[in-house]
Amino acid sequence: MTGTSSKWPIQHPDRIQLYGLPTPNGQKVSIALEELEIPYEAHRVDISKGDQFLPEYIRLSPNSKIPAIVDPKGPDGRPLTLMESGAILLYLSEKAGRLMPTRAHERFEALQWLFFQVGHIGPMFGQFGHFFVYAKEQCDHPYPVERYRKETRRLLKVLDDRLAEVPYIAGSDFTIVDIAHYPWVDCLDAFYKAADALQLAEFTRVKDWLNRCKSRPAYARGAQVCEA
Ligand SMILES: N[C@@H](CCC(=O)N[C@@H](CS)C(=O)NCC(=O)O)C(=O)O
Numbered sequence: 116m117t118g119t120s121s122k123w124p125i126q127h128p129d130r131i132q133l134y135g136l137p138t139p140n141g142q143k144v145s146i147a148l149e150e151l152e153i154p155y156e157a158h159r160v161d162i163s164k165g166d167q168f169l170p171e172y173i174r175l176s177p178n179s180k181i182p183a184i185v186d187p188k189g190p191d192g193r194p195l196t197l198m199e200s201g202a203i204l205l206y207l208s209e210k211a212g213r214l215m216p217t218r219a220h221e222r223f224e225a226l227q228w229l230f231f232q233v234g235h236i237g238p239m240f241g242q243f244g245h246f247f248v249y250a251k252e253q254c255d256h257p258y259p260v261e262r263y264r265k266e267t268r269r270l271l272k273v274l275d276d277r278l279a280e281v282p283y284i285a286g287s288d289f290t291i292v293d294i295a296h297y298p299w300v301d302c303l304d305a306f307y308k309a310a311d312a313l314q315l316a317e318f319t320r321v322k323d324w325l326n327r328c329k330s331r332p333a334y335a336r337g338a339q340v341c342e343a
Contacts, residue, residue, distance in 0.1 A: 122171055123158035128187060131155040134175060135182040135341045136162060139298035140237065143200045144182040144207070146337035147294050151211040155184075159341040186210070201233040204291040214291045225285035225292050228277075232295040235270055240299050243267045244307045264312060267303070271318045274300070278320035282327075289328070297328040298338070 125132060133148065133155050135141035148155045160166045160181045167179040176183035176198040184203055189195025197203050208215045216222045243263035246254060274296070277284060285292040300321060304310040315322070328334065 122166070122169065123160075125156065127154070127156045129154075130187070132185040132187075133157045133182065133340070134160050134172065134184070136160060137339050137342050138181070139240075139302045140180070140200045141182045141341060142298035142338050143295055144184065144203050145340035146298065146333050147204050147207050147214070147291055148340075149333035149337035150294065150331070151207055151213055153207060153211060157340045159343065161343075199233070200237075201229055201295065204229070204295055208291045214289070214294070216285065216288070216290070221286055225290055228284050228292045229295055231273075232292065232299070236274075236296060236299050239263060239266045239270055240303065243309070244302070247309055247312065248307050268313055271300075271313070271315070271321055274324075275318045275320045278324050283324070289331070293324075293328050297325055300325050301329065 123132075123134065131148065131153060133144060135144060135157065136159060137145070145157065160172060162181060166172060167176070167181065172183075173179055175185065175196050178198060180198065182200055182203060183196065183198045184206075186195045186197075186206075195206070197206055205215070216225050243260070243266070246259040246263055250259075274284070281287060283289050283293050284296055303313055304315055310316070
């Protein structure tokens with residue numbers, strides 16, 4: 116992706132290259148880079164214009180989704196290209212040696228919640244947003260919104276119950292697992308404007324945890340990276 120013919124010319128080849136957008140999946144990675152104070156260069160991949168299907172991008176992200184990163188100094192000093200936000204978060208935390216528990220028991224507990232986010236929270240909240248916001252005109256049947264509204268509320272209850280036991284999703288400390296979750300939870304009100312539809316006020320522990328996550332300086336620095 117170097118050289119002038121690239122859609123995304125690189126100014127700082129020594130830094131991690133981030134390909135993204137300020138959507139929840141993109142924000143996870145830009146916020147993590149800011150939290151971990153890892154130098155990076157950001158490139159906007161405009162999925163509304165089909166950038167994700169350019170052969171140049173598919174070489175980085177074979178599934179044509181943002182985010183993706185390229186670390187020129189990956190493991191063993193070799194460049195590493197990664198897609199999938201969960202894998203990227205794990206890689207970045209391991210590279211920096213921060214924001215994941217190191218003891219095996221706590222680490223697997225954290226991994227369980229990280230996989231819960233990528234397997235449930237992201238896909239289900241995303242489907243809810245699709246039908247509640249984007250497909251409003253094309254689909255006037257109540258079934259899809261109701262299906263994903265119910266599932267989103269069920270998942271929020273899972274998080275609320277978890278946060279009754281521990282202050283952060285993986286346990287006692289703020290980790291990449293919180294970074295994986297909170298842009299998605301934030302998006303429900305901030306972007307989908309679904310606070311009433313989802314009765315978000317009921318999830319008081321989730322609300323308190325979200326505010327704590329968003330008050331961290333990395334949120335202000337990382338949430339709008341790759342904006343137009
Ligand atoms: N499982 C992927 C999901 C990534 C994803 O769905 N990205 C969306 C934006 S939030 C995207 O690139 N959509 C483009 C498309 O569907 O064409 C991850 O966690 O990184």
